[in-house]
Amino acid sequence: MSLPSKDHRTKGLPKLGVYDDNFVTRVLSPHHLETLDFQVHHWSITDWDALEKRAHSPAFSAGGFRCFRKAVYQIPTETEDSTKSVALALQRCFYHLQxxxxxxxxxxxxxxxxxxxxDAFMQHDIQEFNRILQDNLEMKLKDTPVGGAIKKLFLxxxxxYIxxxxxxxxxxxxxxFYDIQLNVKGSRNVYESFREYVAEETMEGDNKYMAEGHGLQDAKKGVTFKSFPPVLHLQLMRFEYDVRRDVMVKINDYFEYPERLDLDEFCASDGPHNYILHGVLVHSGDLDGGHYFALIKPEKDGRWLRFDDDRVxxxxxxxxxxxxxxDEGSDGYLRSMQRFTNAYMLVYFREDMLDEILAPIVDDEIPKHLSMSLVVISS
Known part of the structure; x- marks a missing residue:
């Protein structure tokens, strides 16, 4: 599946500030003609437009959260070339952002x-980017003291069964799995879509199952979740192939998602399986010219931020x-905008692991060779 390409805007990328533990900047309030003193720990805002499409992959959007950055920082890259090593290039990107x-x-x-x-903007979709990124990082972590760190977070x-x-x-x-694809069409919310996902299908009549040693048999076919990862990515199927029209189409149907997600009914292992929403990736527009932005809550009890091009x-x-x-309605400008602006990826953190997932990164966890080469990455 390919997502629509980013609209080709040519506006400049102004220099922006950087947030860290001791830095307080001024963030524009979208609702009032004033600025707000606002502190964000271990987060930075620089050149978001250049990051936009690639940052909206499951793994890279999680990069702002410390558990993922911490795992990436632990990959040995001292002797590698950043133009050829995905791991080192990602480390350098995170370090410079911070x-x-x-x-x-x-x-x-x-x-x-x-x-x-x-190529980066036109030919590769989010799932492909994420697959390549995860494969590279997992390979680099193999046979190291932190081997399996990426899988531990996302797998x-x-x-x-039949x-x-x-x-x-x-x-x-x-x-x-690293993400779960949930149908939007035909479901009104995340829970309905999960129930559809695990619903059993009856195999009977001309569709009987050939059971070894038993011949053709009526059977139930289905899927159950054995485990959910600490960082759970739900891909909402907003884009699908229309066989009749032979084109990709966007599904703008109404679809709710909660702040707190209880998945106990869908998992075979003992619970609890409670999750808190910390990231929403949004697409606004249609297949011919869309715009991407991210909504992220970097802190456990903090407020939400919108990362949209060069503005946060x-x-x-x-x-x-x-x-x-x-929204299925189209009456009036506001309804029309709501119709074409909708979430396509949700990032949930397991509630009982929030402190671990959002644990701060100490200086000793950042590779020394990164701090010795603080130079601007050219765009």
Whole structure:
């Protein structure tokens, strides 16, 4: 599946400030003609437009959260070339975002993938970027003291099964996942979509199951979740292929998502499986010309921020939730905008691991060779 390409705007990228533990900047309030003194720990705002499409992958959007950055920082990269090493390029990008006072581009990271700029924006979708990124990072972590750190954060497991109705026979297999694809069409919210995901299908009539040693049998086919990861990515299927029209289309249907997600009913392992929303990736527009932005809550009890091109602004809860549910109506300008502006990726953190996921990064956890080469990454 390919997502629509980023609209090609050519405005400049102004130099912005950087946030760290001791830095307080002034963030524009979107609702009042004033500025707000606002502190954000371990977060930076530089050249967001250059990061926009690539930053909206599951793994990279999680980069602002410390657990992922901490894992990336632990990859040994001292002797590598940042134009060829994805791990080193990502480390340098995170480091410069946190500490540099200059805008940060992603040319170095893009080159490490073997893509030129045009390729990066036009030919590779979010799932492909995420797959390449995770494969590279996991390979670099292999046979190190922190091997498996990426999987520990993002990996969950399912069991697909076919269970015969009239004889004692079941066939099953376990599979791993890094994100869960939930249908928007036909469901009104996350819970309905999860129930559709695990709903059993009856195999009967001309569709009977050939069970080994038992011949053709009526059976139930389904999937159950064996485990959910600490950082859970839910991909909302806003883009699909229309067979009749032979084109990709965007699904703008209304679809709710909660702040707190209880997944106990969907998991075979003992609970609790409670999650708190910390990230929403949004697409506004249609397939011919869309715009991407991210809504992120960097702190456990902090407020939400909107990362949109070169601007970062605090937002209300309505802007995080209702404004991005989508809408089937089209009467009036506001309804029309709501119809085409909707979430396509949700990032949830497991509630009982929030302190661990959001634990601060200490200086000793940052590779020394990064601090010795604080230079501006050219965009």
């Amino acid at each position: 500490f540099s006072e200059e805008p940060v581009g992603t040319t170095e990271l893009t080159k490490s993938f073997g893509w030129d700029t045009l 969950g497991k399912t069991k697909s 269970r015969c109705i009239n004889v004692d026979y079941e066939s099953s297999r376990e599979e791993e 602004t605090p937002v209300t809860l309505r802007e995080v939730y209702e404004d991005n549910f989508g």
